[in-house]
Amino acid sequence: MLNEQQLCGVYVPAVTPFRSTGEVDLESYESYVKTLIGRRIHGIIVGGTTGESPTVTLDELKHLMDITREMPGRRVPMVVGTGTNDTASTVNRSELAGNLGADAVLVVVPYYSRPSQEGIIEHYRKVAEVGVPVIIYDVPSRTGVGMTIQTARTVLEMNNIIGMKDSTGDVRLVSELSRIGSKPVLAGEDASYYAMLCCGAKGGILASANVKTERFIEVYEHYMEGQYVQAKQTFDELIPLIRLLFKESNPAPLKWLLAKLGLISSDTLRLPMTSISDELKHELESILELF
Numbered sequence: 001m002l003n004e005q006q007l008c009g010v011y012v013p014a015v016t017p018f019r020s021t022g023e024v025d026l027e028s029y030e031s032y033v034k035t036l037i038g039r040r041i042h043g044i045i046v047g048g049t050t051g052e053s054p055t056v057t058l059d060e061l062k063h064l065m066d067i068t069r070e071m072p073g074r075r076v077p078m079v080v081g082t083g084t085n086d087t088a089s090t091v092n093r094s095e096l097a098g099n100l101g102a103d104a105v106l107v108v109v110p111y112y113s114r115p116s117q118e119g120i121i122e123h124y125r126k127v128a129e130v131g132v133p134v135i136i137y138d139v140p141s142r143t144g145v146g147m148t149i150q151t152a153r154t155v156l157e158m159n160n161i162i163g164m165k166d167s168t169g170d171v172r173l174v175s176e177l178s179r180i181g182s183k184p185v186l187a188g189e190d191a192s193y194y195a196m197l198c199c200g201a202k203g204g205i206l207a208s209a210n211v212k213t214e215r216f217i218e219v220y221e222h223y224m225e226g227q228y229v230q231a232k233q234t235f236d237e238l239i240p241l242i243r244l245l246f247k248e249s250n251p252a253p254l255k256w257l258l259a260k261l262g263l264i265s266s267d268t269l270r271l272p273m274t275s276i277s278d279e280l281k282h283e284l285e286s287i288l289e290l291f
Contacts, residue, residue, distance in 0.1 A: 002043075002077045002104040002133045004162040007184045008202040009042025010217050011079065012209045013050035015251050016064065017264040024060045028265040030067050035263060037074055039213040042203065044068065045106060048081035049142070050207045050251045055270035058093075062100060069101040083108035083137060087123045091130055098132035104162060106135045106205075111143040117151045128160040139167035139188065149176050156183045165205045166196065175199040190242045194235040197223045207250055208242045211257060211291070241290075244283055252276045257284055261291060 014036065017028040036044060046068050047053050047061045056064075061080075068078050080102040082093035087110070094105045107127050109120055128134055136155055140146030146168060147155070155161055156177070166174050167188030174185045178200020187196035187204035196204070197220070209216040215238055222231035245253045252269055253276050259267040267275060276284075 002079070002162060004183045006077065007104075007135070007163040007186065010203055010209050010213070010220055011043035011045055011186065011205040012036055012041050012213065013045035013048040013205060013207050014064075014068075015210065015255050015258060015264065016047075016051040016056055016060075017255075018266060018268040018270065020266050020268050022268065022270065024056070024063065025265050026063055026067060029064060030071075032258070032263050033068055033071060036210070036213070037071060037076060040217055041076055041209070041213060042217075043077045043079055043103075045079045045081060045205060046102075048106060049108075050254070051081065052251065052270055052273060053081050055273075058096070062096075065097070065100050065102065077103035079104045079106050079135060081106045081108075082127075083110075085110040085113045087126050090123070090127055094127055094130045094132050094134070098130060102132060104133035104135055106137055106165065108137040108139060109143045109145065109147060114145045117148055120145075120147060120151055121154055124155045124161065125158060128158045131160060133162045134160055135163050135165055135186075136161060137165040137167070137188065138173070139165075141167075141169070147173075149173060152177060153180070153182065163202075166201070171195055171199040174201050190246065191239070194219060194223075194232060197231070198228075207254055208238070208245050210254055210263075211261065212238060212241060241287060244280065244287065247283075248276050248280055249273065253280060253284065256281065257288075260284070260288060 017025040019025045080097040082105040084090050138147045163184040165188040169189045184202040187193045187201045190206050190208045193204045219235045256267040258264045
């Protein structure tokens with residue numbers, strides 16, 4: 001099981017490869033995850049939104065978890081996305097993930113329902129009671145509601161809550177939590193990665209780190225070693241890539257690039273996600289020579 005002291009560094013949210021006919025491509029997934037794990041990442045996220053979790057069935061998620069858990073030489077924690085906008089479903093999914101060997105679960109603030117702050121707190125209280133380590137996930141641009149600083153503090157004080165993924169795109173939350181010595185916060189907004197390290201983040205959960213992985217790790221290592229200029233220079237070099245990967249909805253640009261690089265067999269997505277525009281394909285092709 002993952003603990004708060006281990007929650008640091010670069011965690012990579014995995015995509016879910018599909019065949020052109022729509023089925024999950026388990027062979028491609030196995031090869032892709034093996035490559036990721038060989039890149040010195042600090043953890044892997046299975047079944048997150050980068051993995052198109054709303055369209056992946058529980059049986060498919062089990063297969064992805066089995067492959068990840070049994071990966072030869074796996075030394076990194078497996079975190080499984082289990083958050084929904086139904087507390088009972090989130091609890092059940094978290095229990096299942098724990099039983100299948102998840103080291104922690106990633107639980108998003110309930111989306112669409114726009115619960116009160118008290119509702120958010122009670123949602124996490126129920127999930128924490130499962131006993132599997134929980135990373136809370138605040139992404140108000142997708143959920144429609146975010147946590148206040150006080151709510152985040154309250155939730156982070158709960159037993160079995162080990163830290164937070166902050167995708168607010170704002171450094172105020174991580175700055176305040178760092179100031180009071182809270183449990184670790186990881187940057188979840190790729191473009192804010194360096195700024196959040198400067199404000200106390202302990203690393204990042206970064207979709208862009210599926211590619212140029214070592215460079216994202218170097219940003220973290222340089223910063224932790226006090227080499228701030230080198231960290232900033234390395235991060236600045238990644239900015240054009242990050243901007244292109246988020247120019248259209250994640251994970252469509254990322255899957256297209258991973259397929260072009262031969263890391264997955266196809267850039268197929270499940271509806272309502274569709275492939276990227278020809279314009280973005282052209283822009284991404286222009287940076288392929290950097291790989």
